[in-house]
Every structure is written in structure tokens, then in C-alpha cells.
Amino acid sequence: xxxxxxxxxxxxxxxxxxxxxxxxxxxxxxNRPAAGNAMNATMLDELERAWHxxxxxxxxxxxxxxxxGAMFQTGLDVVQLSRDPDALRVQARRTKRAELRLSAWHNxxxxxxIAAVNGLCAGGGLHFVADADIVIAASTAELLDPHVSxxxxxxxEAIALVRKSPMEAIMRMALAGRYERISAVRARQxxxxxxxxxPPEALTARAQALALDIAKNSPAAMAATKRALxxxxxxxxxxxxxxxxxxxxxxxxxxxxxEGPLAFTDKRxxxxxxxxxxxxxxxxxxxxxxxxxxxxxEGARP
Amino acid sequence: xxxxxxxxxxxxxxxxxxxxxxNRPDxxxxxTAAMRDEFATAWEELDADPKVRVIVHxxxxxxxxxxxxxxxxxxxxxxxxxxxxxxxxxxLHFTAWHQQVWKPVITAVNGICAGGGFHWVADADIVIAASAAQFFDPHVSxxxxxxxEAIGLLRKMPVEAVMRMAMVGRYERISAARAYExxxxxxxxxPPERLREEAQALGEKIARNSPAAMAATKRALxxxxxxxxxxxxxxxxxxxxxxxxxxxxxEGPAAFAQKREPQWVEPTGxxxx
Numbered sequence: 001x002x003x004x005x006x007x008x009x010x011x012x013x014x015x016x017x018x019x020x021x022x023x024x025x026x027x028x029x030x031n032r033p034a035a036g037n038a039m040n041a042t043m044l045d046e047l048e049r050a051w052h053x054x055x056x057x058x059x060x061x062x063x064x065x066x067x068x069g070a071m072f073q074t075g076l077d078v079v080q081l082s083r084d085p086d087a088l089r090v091q092a093r094r095t096k097r098a099e100l101r102l103s104a105w106h107n108x109x110x111x112x113x114i115a116a117v118n119g120l121c122a123g124g125g126l127h128f129v130a131d132a133d134i135v136i137a138a139s140t141a142e143l144l145d146p147h148v149s150x151x152x153x154x155x156x157e158a159i160a161l162v163r164k165s166p167m168e169a170i171m172r173m174a175l176a177g178r179y180e181r182i183s184a185v186r187a188r189q190x191x192x193x194x195x196x197x198x199p200p201e202a203l204t205a206r207a208q209a210l211a212l213d214i215a216k217n218s219p220a221a222m223a224a225t226k227r228a229l230x231x232x233x234x235x236x237x238x239x240x241x242x243x244x245x246x247x248x249x250x251x252x253x254x255x256x257x258x259e260g261p262l263a264f265t266d267k268r269x270x271x272x273x274x275x276x277x278x279x280x281x282x283x284x285x286x287x288x289x290x291x292x293x294x295x296x297x298e299g300a301r302p
Numbered sequence: 303x304x305x306x307x308x309x310x311x312x313x314x315x316x317x318x319x320x321x322x323x324x325n326r327p328d329x330x331x332x333x334t335a336a337m338r339d340e341f342a343t344a345w346e347e348l349d350a351d352p353k354v355r356v357i358v359h360x361x362x363x364x365x366x367x368x369x370x371x372x373x374x375x376x377x378x379x380x381x382x383x384x385x386x387x388x389x390x391x392x393x394l395h396f397t398a399w400h401q402q403v404w405k406p407v408i409t410a411v412n413g414i415c416a417g418g419g420f421h422w423v424a425d426a427d428i429v430i431a432a433s434a435a436q437f438f439d440p441h442v443s444x445x446x447x448x449x450x451e452a453i454g455l456l457r458k459m460p461v462e463a464v465m466r467m468a469m470v471g472r473y474e475r476i477s478a479a480r481a482y483e484x485x486x487x488x489x490x491x492x493p494p495e496r497l498r499e500e501a502q503a504l505g506e507k508i509a510r511n512s513p514a515a516m517a518a519t520k521r522a523l524x525x526x527x528x529x530x531x532x533x534x535x536x537x538x539x540x541x542x543x544x545x546x547x548x549x550x551x552x553e554g555p556a557a558f559a560q561k562r563e564p565q566w567v568e569p570t571g572x573x574x575x
Contacts, residue, residue: 078555147515150558151515151555156539156542159525168428168459172488174519175511175519189485
């Protein structure tokens with residue numbers, strides 16, 4: 001992929017992230033390697049902007065999220081944030097109101113997102129594993145959640161992981177805190193991730209190749225599929241199937257639905273329509289007040 | 303703190319780890335009405351003891367637990383009718399989850415776990431097993447319905463495996479190795495005699511974490527099984543915020559920076575439901 005040029009995405013430069021496009025693949029790279037890629041106030045702001053820039057760029061079909069250096073992501077940079085009371089206050093309010101804007105899911109991203117875990121993923125870093133559509137990892141990657149070892153509660157990231165993977169492993173990670181880690185091999189067995197890349201240096205190339213494969217699929221069909229499947233985590237089975245049926249029918253009449261079968265019979269690559277730019281506000285999230293891309297008319301049904 | 307005297311269970315404490323041991327080994331730890339009542343008390347007592355930070359549940363003999371004592375059901379002239387009201391009202395009290403225990407609970411499966419024994423696999427936070435452990439659910443083979451314990455398992459692990467076990471009944475068993483692959487358990491102890499030693503070590507490790515933070519985390523994560531993802535995250539945010547201002551939240555980072563063991567606030571009495 002050396003021959004594919006890297007083109008910056010977005011109208012303003014980034015300080016703590018690398019946000020660029022290589023062919024149809026958008027890259028969001030945590031870029032504070034000296035701090036384990038921990039999220040400082042600037043990164044918290046830039047993450048929201050980066051997801052929206054990548055989602056809005058019609059040339060980006062798939063997004064890869066990884067980290068620069070030896071670690072993937074190690075959560076909030078508590079030391080830096082404690083010196084920045086304004087940023088801390090914003091984050092506290094968003095946490096309290098369940099209005100986080102860290103991950104693709106929080107920001108209502110419609111395109112497929114691959115997390116490529118290049119090394120240690122700790123604590124709040126698990127948001128980006130839990131909220132990705134696809135997760136692959138370097139063989140050296142490890143997951144741990146030290147929150148309870150320093151007197152903090154784990155919620156969002158582990159709640160999503162509980163819904164997506166066998167619960168016992170997540171509960172053990174949450175309660176064992178800093179005293180245990182989940183290896184890449186065990187994470188793959190458990191289905192937390194689907195592929196281990198060895199040697200670890202090959203992760204970037206493999207993520208790009210996987211993303212190029214996915215980028216060959218219909219953007220509109222993938223967006224509707226993504227909405228339908230994430231809704232399965234919001235609703236009971238029958239309700240989720242009803243909502244999924246609506247997503248399915250919404251594609252009927254879309255040009256991709258005739259182009260796909262035609263290209264297949266003609267034995268050529270299909271020419272898909274790019275996704276429409278996100279509707280409405282610049283935040284772009286279909287349901288701005290809540291984390292997550294799924295409109296949830298049913299509300300809580302405890 | 304001294305515990306009540308029990309006839310069907312052993313309840314004791316070793317360091318920060320409370321032990322609840324099924325103690326009807328000759329009946330494969332099957333649950334009589336008396337044992338059922340003792341479970342309710344045992345969970346309450348272990349939850350109330352401030353010296354207990356983590357609870358381990360295991361069994362004496364070659365079985366962990368094998369459900370309801372069928373001999374009692376068949377012979378006492380009352381049968382399952384004894385439990386009708388508690389089932390119709392879903393008002394059960396024999397697992398840590400039923401009793402709203404918010405301390406971490408480790409189930410250490412020492413041998414056969416059959417039928418109703420899955421209640422304590424489904425309702426534990428962490429499950430480890432001796433290499434000799436075996437899992438099966440014979441309910442439908444003796445004309446009984448499986449529901450509550452299998453429903454819990456379905457939400458926590460791959461569905462097909464649970465459904466197969468429920469339908470195949472007594473004619474197949476899941477090995478400890480397969481249970482590990484499926485993520486039903488997180489650790490296999492071999493040789494099996496070392497199970498209690500390993501469970502104690504795991505309990506002591508977990509006991510080093512903040513009791514208040516673990517209780518809130520446990521409520522947040524079990525909440526994930528109750529509602530949709532977005533709602534569960536909102537409820538989890540409530541648990542998260544509830545720790546703000548708690549002394550453990552400053553003690554934790556301070557102890558980490560000073561490279562010493564943190565001094566957590568002692569839990570007082572049963573954790574809030």
C-alpha cells in the first residue's frame with residue numbers, strides 16, 4: 001500500500017490525531033504515542049470532529065481506527081485533564097448525561113469502522129473496541145480494564161462489550177482490574193475480535209487490505225445493514241427484526257439494488273453511489289442527544 | 303462476625319474471601335427445601351460481613367450442584383408444588399443475583415453441574431472450573447421445563463450451545479474445555495484438586511480493588527442484560543457518577559502514584575440494592 005498516497009481529511013489540521021484517506025479507506029490514528037495515546041482535552045475535541053470529517057467525506061468508504069506507537073489507547077489522560085478544569089467539566093457533563101462523543105458509535109458514524117488494535121488497550125480505550133464494527137489486533141495486543149483498581153467505575157465500554165461478547169470474560173476483566181489482562185489469542189477465541197496479525201508490524205497493511213475488500217461493497221447497503229444490526233442491541237428480538245425489515249425495505253428502489261446484480265452477471269466491479277452527506281446538523285448524528293446511532297422510540301423497558 | 307450454623311452448606315471466611323460450599327456430597331449437592339432456605343441466609347450473611355470482599359461458591363465431593371433433590375420431590379407428597387408461588391411471582395432467593403449481592407461472586411465448579419446447578423453458573427460474575435467438571439441439563443429428559451437458569455446463560459454466552467444443551471438433556475455433556483472455549487468459564491484448573499487454592503488466589507487478587515467501585519461496576523454491567531444498549535449506558539452513567547466524591551476515587555490514583563496498596567473505604571453492611 002506504499003503506492004497509495006495519504007490525503008488529509010477535513011478542512012482543519014489535527015494535533016493529537018492523524019486523519020487521512022488512503023484510497024477509499026479513511027484512517028483515524030491516535031497520535032500521542034508518548035502518552036500511550038491517552039485522551040487529553042484536545043483529543044476529546046478532535047475525536048468528535050474526526051469522526052464527522054471521515055463520515056462526511058464521500059471518498060471515504062470504510063474507516064480504520066488505530067494508534068501510533070506501541071499502544072492502541074489507554075483512556076482518559078487524567079493528569080492532563082486535571083489541569084484543564086473546563087475540559088474536565090465538559091467531559092463530566094457528557095458522562096453524566098450519557099452524551100459522550102468519543103467513538104464512532106457515539107458520533108453516529110454510518111460507515112463501517114474497523115478497530116486495528118496495535119498494542120495495549122486499557123480502560124477507556126475499550127470504548128473503541130466495543131463500538132467498532134470489526135476488530136482486528138496485533139499479536140502483541142492486550143486488553144485490560146484498571147478502573148476498579150484505582151477506585152473508578154467501569155460502565156459504557158464494558159456494557160457494550162457485555163452485549164457483544166461472552167459476559168463472564170468481560171465481568172472478570174472489569175473486576176480483576178489491573179491484575180489481569182486478556183491476550184489477543186483469548187480475545188479472538190471469545191469473539192471480541194476476529195483476526196490476529198503476526199508479526200504485529202503487518203497490522204497496518206492488513207487493516208488497509210481488509211478495508212479495501214469491504215470498500216468494494218455497496219455503501220448504502222452497508223449503512224442500512226449497520227443500523228439494522230446495532231439495533232439488535234437496543235431491542236428485543238421481534239422488535240429488532242421489525243426495525244431491520246424497515247431498513248431492508250428502505251433500500252428497495254435504490255440504484256445499488258439493480259447495479260449489484262447487473263455487475264455480478266456482467267462480471268465487472270459494481271459502480272456504487274456514495275453515501276449522501278449526513279443530513280441536518282453538522283454533528284451529523286441521527287439522534288444527537290443519545291450515544292449511538294439507533295433511534296429508540298421504545299425507550300427503557302426495565 | 304460469626305455465621306449461623308448450617309446443615310446443608312458450609313459458610314466461612316478465609317482472609318478477604320467468603321466461602322459458600324454446597325455440603326450434601328452424598329446427594330451430589332442436590333437442593334432440598336432446607337438447603338434452599340439456607341442459601342438465602344448464607345448470601346445475606348456473606349454480603350453483610352464487612353471483612354468479606356469477594357465470595358467463592360463451590361461444592362463438596364464429586365458434584366458442584368445437581369438441581370432440586372428429586373428424591374425429596376418424589377417422596378414428600380408435595381413435590382414441586384412447594385415452589386409454585388415463588389416461581390409464579392419470580393420471587394427466588396437462592397443465588398447471589400436473586401439476593402442482590404453486589405460483592406464479586408466467583409463460582410468454582412468442582413465437578414458435575416447439572417440442571418438447576420446452572421443457576422449458580424448463570425448468576426455468578428466469574429466462573430472457573432476444575433478440569434474434571436462437566437455440564438449438562440437433564441430437565442427435558444425427565445419431563446421438566448428449563449427456563450430461568452438457561453435464560454440467564456443465553457444472555458451471557460453463545461445461544462446455540464445453551465439451546466443444544468437444553469434440548470439434548472441427559473444425553474450429552476459439555477466438558478470444561480468446551481465451556482472455556484465458549485466463554486462460559488474463564489479458567490480451567492488442572493489438576494482439579496487445586497481448584498480451591500486457585501479460587502482463593504483469584505478472590506484475593508480481586509479483593510485488592512475498591513469495594514465501592516466494584517459494586518457500582520457490577521450493577522452497571524448486570525444492567526446491560528436488562529435494557530437496550532443506549533438505556534443500559536444511561537443507567538451505567540448513573541452508577542459511574544454515583545462514585546464521584548467517594549474517597550476511593552481519590553485514594554486510588556494517589557496510591558497508584560505513590561506505588562502503595564490503596565486503603566479503600568470499608569464496606570458497611572449489605573450493599574445498597
